[in-house]
Amino acid sequence: MSTTTSTPHVGETHAEHEHHEPGLIGRYIFSKDHKVIGVQFLFTGLIFLILGGLLALAVRWRIAWPTSEVPLFGKMLDDAGTVTGSEYAVLFTMHASVMIFFVIIPILVGTFGNFVIPLHIGARDMAFPFLNGLSYWMMPLAGIIILFGFFVEGGAAAAGWTSYPPLSVIASNGQTCWCISLILVGTSSIMGSVNYITTIIKMRAPGMTLHRMSLTVWSIFITSILVLFGTPVLTSALILQILDRHAGTTFFSHDGQPLLYQHLFWFYSHPAVYIMILPAMGVVSDVLSVFARKPIFGYRAMAYSMVGISGLGYIVWGHHMFQSGMNPALGTTFMISTMLIALPSAVKTFNWLGTLWGGNIQFTTPMLNALAFVSMFVIGGLSGIFMAATPVDIHIHDTYFIVGHIHYVLFGGSLFGVFAGVAFWFPKMFGRMLNETLGKIHFIGTFITFNCTFFPMHIVGAAGMPRRYAAYAVEQGTTNTWAHLQPYNEFMTYSALALGAFQILLFVNIFWSIFAGKKAPRNPWNANTLEWTLPSPPVHGNFFPIPEVYRGPYEYSSPLVAEDYLPQSRKLDPEAEEKERRMEAEGH
Amino acid sequence: MAFNMERLRAASIAILMLAIPASRLFAQAGEPAPRAGAAVALAPSGAAAIPLMPEIISTYGASVDWLFYLILGITLFMMILVFALFLLFVVKYRHQEGRRAKFVHGNTRLEWIWTSATAAVLLWLVFEQRDTWNEIKQKDLATFENPYVVRVFAEQFGWHFLYPGPDGKFEPSDEKDIFPGINPLGLKDPKADKYSSVLMVPENVPVICELISLGKYDQESGKSTLPVLHSFFQPNLRFKQDLVPFHPAKIWFQILPGTLRSQDNGERKFEIACAELCGLGHYTMRADLQVLSEEKLKAGIGYDWKTAKGKF
Numbered sequence: 013m014s015t016t017t018s019t020p021h022v023g024e025t026h027a028e029h030e031h032h033e034p035g036l037i038g039r040y041i042f043s044k045d046h047k048v049i050g051v052q053f054l055f056t057g058l059i060f061l062i063l064g065g066l067l068a069l070a071v072r073w074r075i076a077w078p079t080s081e082v083p084l085f086g087k088m089l090d091d092a093g094t095v096t097g098s099e100y101a102v103l104f105t106m107h108a109s110v111m112i113f114f115v116i117i118p119i120l121v122g123t124f125g126n127f128v129i130p131l132h133i134g135a136r137d138m139a140f141p142f143l144n145g146l147s148y149w150m151m152p153l154a155g156i157i158i159l160f161g162f163f164v165e166g167g168a169a170a171a172g173w174t175s176y177p178p179l180s181v182i183a184s185n186g187q188t189c190w191c192i193s194l195i196l197v198g199t200s201s202i203m204g205s206v207n208y209i210t211t212i213i214k215m216r217a218p219g220m221t222l223h224r225m226s227l228t229v230w231s232i233f234i235t236s237i238l239v240l241f242g243t244p245v246l247t248s249a250l251i252l253q254i255l256d257r258h259a260g261t262t263f264f265s266h267d268g269q270p271l272l273y274q275h276l277f278w279f280y281s282h283p284a285v286y287i288m289i290l291p292a293m294g295v296v297s298d299v300l301s302v303f304a305r306k307p308i309f310g311y312r313a314m315a316y317s318m319v320g321i322s323g324l325g326y327i328v329w330g331h332h333m334f335q336s337g338m339n340p341a342l343g344t345t346f347m348i349s350t351m352l353i354a355l356p357s358a359v360k361t362f363n364w365l366g367t368l369w370g371g372n373i374q375f376t377t378p379m380l381n382a383l384a385f386v387s388m389f390v391i392g393g394l395s396g397i398f399m400a401a402t403p404v405d406i407h408i409h410d411t412y413f414i415v416g417h418i419h420y421v422l423f424g425g426s427l428f429g430v431f432a433g434v435a436f437w438f439p440k441m442f443g444r445m446l447n448e449t450l451g452k453i454h455f456i457g458t459f460i461t462f463n464c465t466f467f468p469m470h471i472v473g474a475a476g477m478p479r480r481y482a483a484y485a486v487e488q489g490t491t492n493t494w495a496h497l498q499p500y501n502e503f504m505t506y507s508a509l510a511l512g513a514f515q516i517l518l519f520v521n522i523f524w525s526i527f528a529g530k531k532a533p534r535n536p537w538n539a540n541t542l543e544w545t546l547p548s549p550p551v552h553g554n555f556f557p558i559p560e561v562y563r564g565p566y567e568y569s570s571p572l573v574a575e576d577y578l579p580q581s582r583k584l585d586p587e588a589e590e591k592e593r594r595m596e597a598e599g600h
Numbered sequence: 601m602a603f604n605m606e607r608l609r610a611a612s613i614a615i616l617m618l619a620i621p622a623s624r625l626f627a628q629a630g631e632p633a634p635r636a637g638a639a640v641a642l643a644p645s646g647a648a649a650i651p652l653m654p655e656i657i658s659t660y661g662a663s664v665d666w667l668f669y670l671i672l673g674i675t676l677f678m679m680i681l682v683f684a685l686f687l688l689f690v691v692k693y694r695h696q697e698g699r700r701a702k703f704v705h706g707n708t709r710l711e712w713i714w715t716s717a718t719a720a721v722l723l724w725l726v727f728e729q730r731d732t733w734n735e736i737k738q739k740d741l742a743t744f745e746n747p748y749v750v751r752v753f754a755e756q757f758g759w760h761f762l763y764p765g766p767d768g769k770f771e772p773s774d775e776k777d778i779f780p781g782i783n784p785l786g787l788k789d790p791k792a793d794k795y796s797s798v799l800m801v802p803e804n805v806p807v808i809c810e811l812i813s814l815g816k817y818d819q820e821s822g823k824s825t826l827p828v829l830h831s832f833f834q835p836n837l838r839f840k841q842d843l844v845p846f847h848p849a850k851i852w853f854q855i856l857p858g859t860l861r862s863q864d865n866g867e868r869k870f871e872i873a874c875a876e877l878c879g880l881g882h883y884t885m886r887a888d889l890q891v892l893s894e895e896k897l898k899a900g901i902g903y904d905w906k907t908a909k910g911k912f
């Protein structure tokens with residue numbers, strides 16, 4: 013393999029570097045370069061985003077117009093081209109599984125983790141490059157297996173993304189594909205997290221103390237710990253489920269314990285909610301600071317609140333099970349821990365506000381998406397308090413209120429965080445700038461249609477409209493309690509279709525800009541972190557030589573320099589250096 | 601209740617109203633269309649037309665709603681506060697050539713204040729929930745003097761309700777005796793008890809239900825399909841509880857007096873839904889909760905439950 017990674021070359025150009033490199037396949041397909049692997053995770057995630065989005069639109073179509081033919085894709089469905097009740101269960105199950113395990117986690121953890129960590133801490137690559145490549149290649153394999161479910165008899169998994177037994181034990185073999193696929197995804201996550209943790213602990217550049225790391229790195233560090241301790245529990249639950257399905261065991265079915273699966277599942281899947289939001293919080297913190305041209309407000313509180321979230325994140329899983337038949341006394345216990353976990357999130361929100369206060373805010377595409385993240389996360393976070401309250405949860409549990417909440421967190425939060433991060437690092441990834449106008453149109457369209465799609469869910473949810481229903485006005489239904497809410501459902505579906513259409517702009521912008529975008533300079537955003545000292549894109553091996561780090565990543569508008577940014581690796585003259593040391597001692 | 605609940609409810613609804621083109625929706629829903637947005641919503645009659653929470657018919661429903669609107673009030677207040685500051689900052693501190701951002705890294709005192717204030721509100725909320733939760737889910741059912749008892753069976757995809765009959769005792773059942781249509785619950789003596797696809801209950805009497813998830817027994821193969829999870833959900837009761845196979849659970853509710861209005865003729869229907877995915881026909885799994893006057897109930901279940909003194 014490449015020998016250049018171990019020999020520092022100062023001022024080496026890309027062209028000179030190239031002929032030391034392995035061939036095209038080694039460079040772009042089975043690469044061990046963390047940056048290439050990050051981009052691979054990104055493209056895999058984007059492809060699955062299209063699939064997951066189309067599944068969502070089909071779900072919305074069925075809810076709004078149960079008996080009319082689905083446009084374009086009708087031929088893939090039953091003879092009449094409508095979504096049948098049983099196809100509907102497959103659609104929402106696969107929508108959630110694809111979005112969670114193949115879009116949000118791979119992009120947030122896989123892309124940002126891989127691409128950003130070594131660049132931000134001043135390392136040449138990950139601690140275990142081979143393991144890193146292996147972790148990526150589990151993903152397409154897992155994707156193929158979960159999609160293979162569509163072609164087995166009985167169709168793909170249809171027991172919900174939660175896949176509670178005993179239903180999942182008697183489901184079609186698509187369910188087995190689902191289990192195997194998720195075991196692979198979990199294995200990939202575990203390999204990734206071991207790598208991230210080791211890299212962050214062992215490979216920081218000289219001067220890069222823990223408290224000089226960017227919040228993106230902090231967030232992925234903490235996320236990795238969550239992944240490492242949570243995922244094995246899910247994996248074992250899935251193995252037991254497979255045994256129940258095929259080996260005649262009765263862990264969760266027959267006279268076994270259906271609730272045991274729910275405990276194991278949520279022991280992973282509640283932390284997974286944070287796995288899906290913490291990296292976005294980190295990315296957004298970085299983006300806000302850069303474009304507010306201001307230090308992040310309360311850096312330590314930001315980092316430690318994430319530590320708090322990861323600790324509390326392991327003792328709140330029961331809030332998904334208040335109505336499950338679990339001992340109701342436990343309900344109160346889990347309510348207390350769940351209310352407490354709202355605290356670090358609130359602290360983060362106030363600190364983001366503090367960061368904006370007194371800034372000099374530039375409304376670039378990454379910044380707009382980061383601002384959307386903050387405001388939408390406020391709604392998603394606050395609506396979570398309703399379901400933390402055990403008596404209120406009795407009414408809204410398993411209604412559209414929950415669906416609204418989770419989409420404000422995972423779309424309004426995580427996905428806007430992804431948009432912000434992709435727009436922010438795109439120049440470094442591809443050496444080209446994204447088109448700002450297209451980016452802004454995409455942002456505004458997405459922001460409006462997102463709210464029109466998901467906000468009304470809280471209203472119909474409070475009216476008690478259950479989730480996972482293929483129709484609300486049923487022939488068998490008697491009083492048809494929710495039939496009069498159909499206009500809401502149609503409105504949400506129209507909005508969702510528009511939301512889907514706006515995502516075409518995202519893909520056009522990305523693919524057009526990769527080839528024809530404006531050439532990106534080294535530091536297009538005047539940012540402080542180490543990657544912006546490198547050429548865009550950086551060469552394999554990143555830093556020649558390894559930089560020396562003198563300060564934290566958020567010294568914007570520092571009085572020590574004329575410019576409004578002060579890169580982490582810039583050495584100041586002795587007088588300014590003395591001043592900086594004094595400021596640091598004063599707790600600045 | 602220190603808060604004026606009606607006003608809190610109306611105010612929160614008014615804010616929600618601004619978010620959606622509501623008047624069109626109500627016109628289609630067959631309800632009288634509000635004359636104009638928020639002003640009408642503030643009037644109690646307008647508030648009633650908004651499908652935020654359905655009518656309450658259980659004794660504990662009002663305290664659930666109180667907590668809902670309490671949290672809605674607090675969260676809306678927080679949301680408006682944060683959004684106002686957010687918009688203020690974004691507008692006031694938008695980029696201007698030549699200006700320099702404040703070089704501030706935080707404010708420890710401010711951070712302590714907002715952290716402890718938030719913590720105090722959250723902890724207070726926890727304590728507000730406790731009594732209602734205990735009343736609904738942790739009540740000692742033995743304390744009810746003379747409850748009305750029903751067994752609730754759920755299967756893929758339907759509900760069965762079993763009443764103990766004039767002898768007050770539930771028949772033993774065996775899944776091998778299940779014949780769909782004839783003896784769907786496999787009772788030893790299907791004539792001794794009354795079963796129905798409707799949950800018939802009296803007003804203002806504690807009702808105890810035993811929730812049982814049933815497998816489907818097939819006489820030809822001699823095998824039963826695995827019972828699965830369901831959830832007993834009746835929005836007007838503000839009640840929901842999962843049915844776990846092999847782990848029957850007892851729940852309770854009491855219909856508010858006055859639920860039967862004069863125009864109801866002694867009988868009123870509400871919908872029971874399944875709220876836990878139980879298979880492909882999950883959405884068809886609905887049944888009626890019927891609130892009946894004493895005479896209609898006697899006619900419905902075929903005996904006088906008061907003299908029968910039902911027991912589990």
Ligand SMILES: [Cu+2]
Nearest residue numbers: 282285329332
């Ligand atoms: Cu959770």
Ligand SMILES: [Cu+2]
Nearest residue numbers: 874876878882
């Ligand atoms: Cu169901």
